[in-house]
Every structure is written in C-alpha cells, then in structure tokens.
Amino acid sequence: MMNPLSVESYLEKILAPISPSKVVTVPLLEAVGMVAAEDMAAKLSVPPFTNSAMDGFAFNSADLSAELPFTLQVVGEVAAGSGEALRCEAGQAIRIMTGAPLPAGANTVVPVELTDQEPGPADLPQAVQVRESVKPGANVRQAGENVQPGDIVVKRGDVLSPAALSALASVGFGQVPVYSRPRVAVISTGDELVPAGVEPGAGQIPDSNSVLLSSLLSQQGYEVQVTPIASDSPEQLLAALQDLANEVDLIISTGGVSAGVYDVVKAATSQLGVDFTKVAMQPGKPQGFGMVNAAGKQIPFVALPGNPVSVFVSFHLFVTPVLATLQGRSGDALTWLEAKQISARIVHEVKSPKGRRQFFPVRFLRDEDGLCCERTHALGSGSHLVATLAQAQGLAIIPAETLQLPADTELPVIDLRLPWF
Numbered sequence: 387m388m389n390p391l392s393v394e395s396y397l398e399k400i401l402a403p404i405s406p407s408k409v410v411t412v413p414l415l416e417a418v419g420m421v422a423a424e425d426m427a428a429k430l431s432v433p434p435f436t437n438s439a440m441d442g443f444a445f446n447s448a449d450l451s452a453e454l455p456f457t458l459q460v461v462g463e464v465a466a467g468s469g470e471a472l473r474c475e476a477g478q479a480i481r482i483m484t485g486a487p488l489p490a491g492a493n494t495v496v497p498v499e500l501t502d503q504e505p506g507p508a509d510l511p512q513a514v515q516v517r518e519s520v521k522p523g524a525n526v527r528q529a530g531e532n533v534q535p536g537d538i539v540v541k542r543g544d545v546l547s548p549a550a551l552s553a554l555a556s557v558g559f560g561q562v563p564v565y566s567r568p569r570v571a572v573i574s575t576g577d578e579l580v581p582a583g584v585e586p587g588a589g590q591i592p593d594s595n596s597v598l599l600s601s602l603l604s605q606q607g608y609e610v611q612v613t614p615i616a617s618d619s620p621e622q623l624l625a626a627l628q629d630l631a632n633e634v635d636l637i638i639s640t641g642g643v644s645a646g647v648y649d650v651v652k653a654a655t656s657q658l659g660v661d662f663t664k665v666a667m668q669p670g671k672p673q674g675f676g677m678v679n680a681a682g683k684q685i686p687f688v689a690l691p692g693n694p695v696s697v698f699v700s701f702h703l704f705v706t707p708v709l710a711t712l713q714g715r716s717g718d719a720l721t722w723l724e725a726k727q728i729s730a731r732i733v734h735e736v737k738s739p740k741g742r743r744q745f746f747p748v749r750f751l752r753d754e755d756g757l758c759c760e761r762t763h764a765l766g767s768g769s770h771l772v773a774t775l776a777q778a779q780g781l782a783i784i785p786a787e788t789l790q791l792p793a794d795t796e797l798p799v800i801d802l803r804l805p806w807f
C-alpha cells in the first residue's frame with residue numbers, strides 16, 4: 387500500500403491540473419473578493435492635480451518672512467471642485483480649501499489656524515496675517531506624488547480587496563477584468579442521510595455536510611447548488627455528475643471514499659479518472675480528486691470524506707486553495723495557508739496519532755499571559771464531533787511526528803476568523 391501523502395504534496399497534486407476560469411469584466415461595485423485578470427495601470431495620476439492639504443491661504447514661499455507676523459493681500463478664493471484659473475502674485479494670498487487646486491504662482495499653504503482669521507464660515511477678508519512660521523511648500527500635495535499614469539496599481543492575480551477597488555476607482559477605472567467566480571455543486575452521499583430538520587428514522591442521521599459546505603461557500607461569495615442526497619447507488623451518482631457538469635465549475639462530494647463495501651463515490655468515479663489517496667492528516671485522511679470529463683469539459687471533482695469534522699478541515703486545507711486557483715489568484719497555496727496561521731498557547735495537554743498531522747477545532751481565550759486556545763470538545767479532533775463545530779474559531783496543528791504535548795505549548799493555529807481573501 388502506498389505511503390500517505392503529506393498535506394503539501396497532496397495540495398500540489400490537486401492544484402497542478404487546475405487552470406483559471408474565464409475572464410469577465412465587472413463593475414467595481416461587484417468585484418470585491420474577485421481576482422484581477424490583468425495588470426491594471428493607472429489612467430489618472432493621484433493626486434490628479436497639485437492641491438491643498440489644508441483649509442487656509444495659498445501664497446508663494448518667496449513671500450515668507452522671518453519676521454512674524456507678516457501680512458498678505460487676499461485676492462480671491464478657490465474651493466474643492468473649482469476649475470477657475472486663479473493667479474497669485476508677489477505679496478498676495480488666495481483663500482483655499484482642502485483638495486482645491488493650487489492657484490498658479492502659489493506653492494505653499496498656511497492653515498487658517500496659524501493666521502489672524504477664524505476657522506469656519508467667514509466673508510473673504512481683504513488681508514491675512516500669518517502668525518506662525520510655515521515651511522516653503524508646506525501643506526501642498528503634488529500632482530502624481532502617489533502614482534502617475536502607467537504605474538501598475540493592481541497586478542494580475544491580486545485579490546480585489548475594498549482598498550484595491552478604491553485604488554482602481556481613484557486612477558480612473560469604473561470596471562475591472564476578473565476571473566469569473568466559480569459555480570460550485572455540493573453532493574452528500576449516504577443512504578443514512580435525511581435532510582436537515584427531518585426526523586431521522588432508525589440508523590439515520592441529519593445531513594449536516596451539505597449545510598456546512600454550502601454555507602462555507604456562500605459565505606465566500608460563491609453560487610452553490612446543493613444536489614439532493616444521492617443514494618449509495620453508483621449509477622445515480624454518475625448521472626448526477628453528468629447533469630451538474632453542465633452547470634458548475636467545481637463539484638464537491640462528501641462520503642463514500644473509504645474502505646466500506648458501499649463506498650459509492652470511490653466505486654463510481656474511479657472509472658472517471660478520480661484518484662483516491664490517503665493524506666497523512668487527522669481528520670481527513672481519505673481524499674479523492676480528479677479532473678472529470680463530463681458534458682464535454684474537464685471539471686475538477688473533489689471527493690471529501692463523510693465525517694463532518696473531516697469535511698470542515700478538508701474544506702479549509704484543500705477546497706479553498708482549489709477555488710483560489712480556479713480564480714487565478716497569484717502565489718502558492720502554502721503561502722495562503724500560512725497567512726491564516728497565528729501562534730496560540732494550548733491550555734491543556736494534547737495527544738495526536740502517529741504519522742498524521744493533526745488539525746483540531748479550538749476556540750480562542752485570553753488569560754493573563756495573552757492569547758491561548760482550548761479544544762472545543764474533550765475528544766479533540768474526533769471526526770464525528772459535529773455539534774461542537776459550532777464553537778470552532780481555529781484549527782490547531784500538531785506535527786505528524788508529535789504524539790503528545792504538555793499544557794501551555796505554543797501551537798500554530800489556522801485562524802478561521804480571518805477571511806481567506
């Protein structure tokens with residue numbers, strides 16, 4: 387039997403055949419969380435024109451005097467949004483508002499508080515007395531000092547955060563080319579499952595996996611299609627896959643990947659080229675992945691184990707990077723995962739199985755020594771502990787070679803409170 391793959395090797399294996407989805411152009415207001423499909427070069431400079439950083443009076447620094455106070459004659463006013471061409475001659479000042487274009491001849495602004503004038507609404511004075519010293523060029527924002535036309539503001543593969551979108555707006559864009567957001571299908575398999583809210587009969591349990599996956603996906607902005615529970619019949623599953631391939635860009639199933647007699651996903655999809663592997667992790671050991679040829683296209687198919695905590699852990703470790711790769715995100719999956727890791731002290735002893743990296747749900751606490759965490763249930767990483775997933779804020783990680791750790795050990799923890807994008 388093959389040795390289990392490491393989490394890293396498995397990730398590399400499943401991401402290798404995935405290429406980004408098609409490019410679409412969307413308005414900035416619809417693009418948050420999507421990934422830029424092109425380098426975006428500024429069309430406008432920022433600032434677009436030289437302007438004042440303060441409400442005050444603009445003048446030429448040649449008029450600065452070491453003798454304070456000194457007086458300038460006020461010859462006009464310029465407010466933000468004004469396109470009026472004003473000129474400031476020697477010995478003159480122009481009243482100016484924050485963001486207003488600096489008049490020709492002026493290169494310095496004195497804030498109103500450093501003059502004899504009262505801040506706030508007031509008639510235009512005939513003269514202004516400057517009472518405190520001002521440096522030449524003070525309070526002036528030069529055109530293009532942030533970026534100039536042609537400067538790259540967002541790179542292909544960057545995730546469009548609210549801040550990135552505001553940057554694009556500021557340099558002249560109203561829309562942006564992005565990789566389309568994948569549509570995702572979720573199939574839970576198992577004859578024992580009944581839909582959430584339906585009273586289970588003998589030997590039956592509620593289907594919590596499809597609720598978990600579809601909610602995780604919709605929380606990240608994906609369009610999700612949940613397929614009514616497929617039975618443990620391979621024919622029915624194959625037919626469902628063919629239908630779904632027409633409508634979605636990724637199919638995720640849960641259950642039926644292990645060594646059971648009725649492991650339907652394994653039985654049905656091995657013939658489609660889906661590869662079933664053991665990964666050296668706990669929970670989440672049995673995993674399946676393949677590019678499935680259906681409806682005339684190749685669709686990534688992720689077959690997760692049925693145990694609910696295994697689904698939760700596998701979603702964060704594998705499905706999220708698959709989705710990020712489908713969306714053309716730059717960089718590599720291990721860096722994305724590392725970006726979600728913090729260090730926290732575990733307040734109790736932990737045990738871990740040999741040869742498998744353990745991921746167990748924790749909640750965060752704070753004590754006199756700072757950030758710490760504790761398991762959400764005394765059974766730690768048990769893959770069936772779905773009811774206490776409600777409290778999971780992080781996934782603590784125990785290295786594969788570690789079997790036991792004392793209380794108060796610092797551990798890496800995937801912080802699930804942080805957004806993936």
Ligand SMILES: Nc1nc2c(c(=O)[nH]1)N[C@H]1C(S)=C(S)[C@@H](COP(=O)(O)OP(=O)(O)OC[C@H]3O[C@@H](n4cnc5c(N)ncnc54)[C@H](O)[C@@H]3O)O[C@H]1N2
Nearest residue numbers: 574576593594595596641642643644645671691692693696
């Ligand atoms: N002989 C072996 N047995 C098992 C092995 C093994 O290596 N050898 N691996 C164990 C591990 S580890 C896992 S994980 C599971 C994976 O099992 P399957 O993917 O085949 O999943 P099922 O057998 O269908 O279900 C497992 C478990 O999860 C419950 N389940 C399934 N679907 C749902 C759902 N939608 N909502 C809630 N709960 C669900 C199901 O009732 C089972 O209790 O295999 C071990 N066995």
Ligand code: MOO
Nearest residue numbers: 669670671696769
């Ligand atoms: O890998 Mo299984 O997910 O340990 O229970």
